[in-house]
Amino acid sequence: MGASVHSSLAEKGIISGYPDGTFRPTQAVDRDEFSAMIRQAFDRSSIRNIPSGSYFKDVPQNYWAETPIQEAYEMGFMNNFPGNEFRPKQPLTKVQALVVLMRGLDKDYDRPVATTNRAAAAPASPTQANQNPGNQRRRIARNRLAFPLAGTVLMQPLLPAIAKQPPAPAPAPAPATAVPQTTTTTANETARISALEFVKSYYKDADRIPKDAVNPVAAATQANIAVNYPDPRVLNPNELLSRGSATALIHQALVDRGQIEPLQNPEAAKYIPNNQ
Numbered sequence: 001m002g003a004s005v006h007s008s009l010a011e012k013g014i015i016s017g018y019p020d021g022t023f024r025p026t027q028a029v030d031r032d033e034f035s036a037m038i039r040q041a042f043d044r045s046s047i048r049n050i051p052s053g054s055y056f057k058d059v060p061q062n063y064w065a066e067t068p069i070q071e072a073y074e075m076g077f078m079n080n081f082p083g084n085e086f087r088p089k090q091p092l093t094k095v096q097a098l099v100v101l102m103r104g105l106d107k108d109y110d111r112p113v114a115t116t117n118r119a120a121a122a123p124a125s126p127t128q129a130n131q132n133p134g135n136q137r138r139r140i141a142r143n144r145l146a147f148p149l150a151g152t153v154l155m156q157p158l159l160p161a162i163a164k165q166p167p168a169p170a171p172a173p174a175p176a177t178a179v180p181q182t183t184t185t186t187a188n189e190t191a192r193i194s195a196l197e198f199v200k201s202y203y204k205d206a207d208r209i210p211k212d213a214v215n216p217v218a219a220a221t222q223a224n225i226a227v228n229y230p231d232p233r234v235l236n237p238n239e240l241l242s243r244g245s246a247t248a249l250i251h252q253a254l255v256d257r258g259q260i261e262p263l264q265n266p267e268a269a270k271y272i273p274n275n276q
Helices: 031-041 066-074 094-104 195-202 211-222 243-256
Strands: 113-121 184-192
Touching: 031 066, 031 094, 031 243, 094 211, 094 243, 195 211
Parallel strands: none
Antiparallel strands: 113 184
């Protein structure tokens, strides 16, 4: 896992290293730093405006992340705490980062349809098999970065690369066939899969996901934004967000929005749960 992955996420200022030339991918990310990453990565319209000058009582004027914090808040990514606090030095957990990204990008869980079979009497007429719905969501990006991205020293101990494989095409409908009058056929009853059922089908530790984060986690998993190393089936939702993990999530969010091309690396795709 020591191979370096180069990406212009760092070169273009979305993710930056330290003056000593290190990236420190395992270091925890605080709310101020994640706000700065968001502000650099996404160009979204403001959904709320705040007065000029220092707005949050614990973010002083001329604080290094004052502007990124305010802009990430105005775009709807970051929220504040009671008493108008932002708590800039509070570390984020991985699940909190997913909630922030899904909220700011307006991504919701699109409940897929599960089909169950039951026997039913069939008339002597052609029938056609129902199609299994595929991944029903893919939004067109509203904004594009003003620069291309290619790749970083971002996830050194975490991922050999971050990639997203295109979804498999939906199966073609089965040809119509004549059925004798006395034969029974299979009819499909549909049921929507809840977000909780969905995450339980993907993650061994789904019971550790906070209740109010289940829908955002399901949405991130559907969109191939969630990335889990070394086991794609273990989310580790409450572990502190590392710089490497933050980079992986933001990279995948940009891929999902069509703002950058996925890195074509089949080996890396195994860390994306929805590619399993």
